[in-house]
Amino acid sequence: MRSDPSVAAAQAQRRAAPEETNGNVTVNAAVALLFIDFEHPNRLRVNGRASLHFDDPLLCEFAGAQLLVRVRARRIFPNCPRYIHRLQSVEPSPYVPRAGQSPPVPKRKRFDAFRDVLPAGDPAREEWQGLSPSGRSGPGSSPSSTRRRSP
Numbered sequence: 001m002r003s004d005p006s007v008a009a010a011q012a013q014r015r016a017a018p019e020e021t022n023g024n025v026t027v028n029a030a031v032a033l034l035f036i037d038f039e040h041p042n043r044l045r046v047n048g049r050a051s052l053h054f055d056d057p058l059l060c061e062f063a064g065a066q067l068l069v070r071v072r073a074r075r076i077f078p079n080c081p082r083y084i085h086r087l088q089s090v091e092p093s094p095y096v097p098r099a100g101q102s103p104p105v106p107k108r109k110r111f112d113a114f115r116d117v118l119p120a121g122d123p124a125r126e127e128w129q130g131l132s133p134s135g136r137s138g139p140g141s142s143p144s145s146t147r148r149r150s151p
Contacts, residue, residue: 025050031071034079038087043079048072064097 025031033046048071053059056068095103102123108114109124118125 025052025069033071036084038084039089041081041084041086043081043084045075045077045079046071046073047075049074062097063099063101064103 029049029051031048031050033048035044035046037043050069050071053068053070054066056070059065059068062068095106097103105124105127109118109122110127114124115128118128
């Protein structure tokens with residue numbers, strides 16, 4: 001699969017039904033990707049057509065991935081890096097999927113406004129339903145919890 005350099009593969013974690021999260025690709029497969037290297041200021045644009053793969057052989061190489069998005073590149077070209085600020089990676093985010101670990105539930109998913117729209121199987125929904133291993137009945141049940149918190 002990797003022998004074709006015009007095809008890029010990327011993982012996608014799906015927390016909702018595919019038609020809710022990836023429906024745009026099924027309606028219009030045209031994509032434009034912008035890759036930014038902050039350590040050595042460079043940008044690369046890739047325009048192409050995306051396709052969704054739920055049983056791709058590469059899926060097992062990405063911890064937590066439930067589908068793979070493949071992009072067949074149509075145009076690849078550099079993009080001016082003039083305004084890229086130099087940054088360096090210090091440590092990976094705790095939200096990045098890792099083999100054998102579940103990422104923490106983002107604070108934004110604990111807002112009361114999202115309670116009724118979280119999809120079945122979403123860890124935040126399970127917390128609201130009292131299925132959290134912490135033993136609480138839900139994030140909004142504690143008097144110390146606030147309605148608005150920064151994400």
